[in-house]
Amino acid sequence: MTALGELRTLRSQSRVRVQSQAAKQEERAAYLFLVPWLAGLVLITAGPMGVSLYFSLTDYNLLQVPQFVGMENYTAMLGDERLLNSLRVTFVYVFVSVPIQLAAALGIAVVLNRGMRGLAFYRSVYYLPSLLGGSVAIAVLWRRLFGSDGLVNQALALVGIDSAPAWVSEPSTALGTLVVLNVWTFGAPMVIFLAGLRQVPVALYEAAAVDGAGRWTRFVRITLPLLTPIIFFNLVLQIIHAFQAFTQAFIVSGGTGGPSDSTMFFTLYLYQSGFGNFQMGYASAMAWVLLVIVAVFTAVNFWASRFWVFYDD
Known part of the structure; x- marks a missing residue:
């Protein structure tokens, strides 16, 4: 391989590394912006829904520990x-x-x-x-x-x-x-x-x-x-x-x-x-x-x- 070819290869590899690093930075930024939405989904929507589904299968009066009763409710x-x-x-x-x-x-x-x-x-x-x-x-x-x-x-x-x-x-x-x-x-x-x-x-x-x-x-x-x-x-x-x-x-x-x-x-x-x-x-x-x-x-x-x-x- 000639010196010119090696130089082109090095430039191509360097360009790929820069693009890969930029893509990773964009990916991290995307996840960072998604964190508030994901936190809201888990803490405000999905979490309470899961707890509600569990409570629907229990005998729970807010004062005592829930007792599992299956489909009785x-x-x-x-x-x-x-x-x-x-x-x-x-x-x-x-x-x-x-x-x-x-x-x-x-x-x-x-x-x-x-x-x-x-x-x-x-x-x-x-x-x-x-x-x-x-x-x-x-x-x-x-x-x-x-x-x-x-x-x-x-x-x-x-x-x-x-x-x-x-x-x-x-x-x-x-x-x-x-x-x-x-x-x-x-x-x-x-x-x-x-x-x-x-x-x-x-x-x-x-x-x-x-x-x-x-x-x-x-x-x-x-x-x-x-x-x-x-x-x-x-x-x-x-x-x-x-x-x-x-x-x-x-x-x-x-x-x-x-x-x-x-x-x-x-x-x-x-x-x-x-x-x-x-x-x-x-x-x-x-x-x-x-x-x-x-x-x-x-x-x-x-x-x-x-x-x-x-x-x-």
Whole structure:
């Protein structure tokens, strides 16, 4: 090998070593930046989930050492009438409030998409309930609004209806007040719908109008099909959110789920079992049941989306 060849070989080897060292430094830097996320995953998410799964297989009252009982907590749920009622109440709440909420959000988004003056102001006003709807203050206000002498009954009295019930105190209407509260917080899906409407090509509406299609036909034939990915996204998020509802029912019912367990959400019964009755093992099992229920609903939505969700590609 000539001197020139040896020099080229040395330069190539030196370049490889420099590149290898640079790659290792980048790799170390990447792991360093990942440390906070990995720590959060282990300490805040995966760790507590593993402990909760273990507690769900034990008899644990927060005061004594957990006693392993296997699947007893899960089998006990089958005979727990209050738990089964809480599931029924939660399902009614989800199946009624979520479709109405999404319909209201889409309707308001369509109106705002017409380019009215002060759009930013109206968009902020309609979005505000989504920020406040889950707060304790709004739940307290809601309890006052729908009380026997609340603003709702006062408004009904002005039109001659003096025999209106105390809405939050009647088993037949208490859950309905919470449904109305959830529907009122339509701001977040509305903003997402509004962003989706802005992406619909105007040329499609113009072509349909030339062919004689009216507003309703254009909405059904153009707007809805192009918005199906946005509808699907909002549907999944709002179903998950509705299954996790807790604050509204806790405040409106005073933490009891009353009257007559008509507002006893699954999450509220979980809270009562864990922190009211100190049945932390049973409450942990309930939490995992809720996780499975939400996962099943999400999986079903993803499976069904192939039949009604249309993408551009």
